[in-house]
Amino acid sequence: MKYNELKLKKARPSKRVGRGISSGQGKTAGRGTKGQGSRKSGGVRPGFEGGQIPIYMRLPHLRGFKTSKPAAEVVYTSQLESIKKTAIDNHALAEAGLVSSAHTFVKLVSKGELTSKKDVKLQAASKSAEAAIKKAGGSFMIVGRIGRESKKLKAEK
Secondary structure, three states: OOHHHOOOOOOOOOOOOOOOHHHOOOOOOOOOOOOHHHOOOOOOOOOOEOOEOOHHHHOOOOOOOOOOOOOOEEEEHHHHHHOOOOEEOHHHHHHHOOOOOOOOOEEEEOOOOOOOOOEEEEOEEOHHHHHHHHHOOOEEEEOOOOOOOOHHHHHHO
């Protein structure tokens, strides 16, 4: 179905209330008689419960907020020694079992010694970890997170 093929019903004209007895909505105009709701600016604010403590005040509040951003997985410089390859990226870390998936955000943190030369391509690294890689004769490059294949591409293969 296309937008231009939609068959819409015509909007019902709004009722003109308070225009005499014969109009069907005259006199009190459907507001009932007397009371706060019958007045021109009558009614209560949203959430008002007639003086009772409203539900949004009765329930406990959590501090801060929850983020939907996934946390970075941490890899230490000493763990890079266990990988035989010189070129290290998300796939190499996932194969070695140091991260859960090749598609996660990985940060390299300095902890332990790094003696062999490694060319590292990850999403983030601490300054001390970058220094340790350069000291060992390797290089570090920041790359974007590796996305997953779409379902269409998987179906074509």
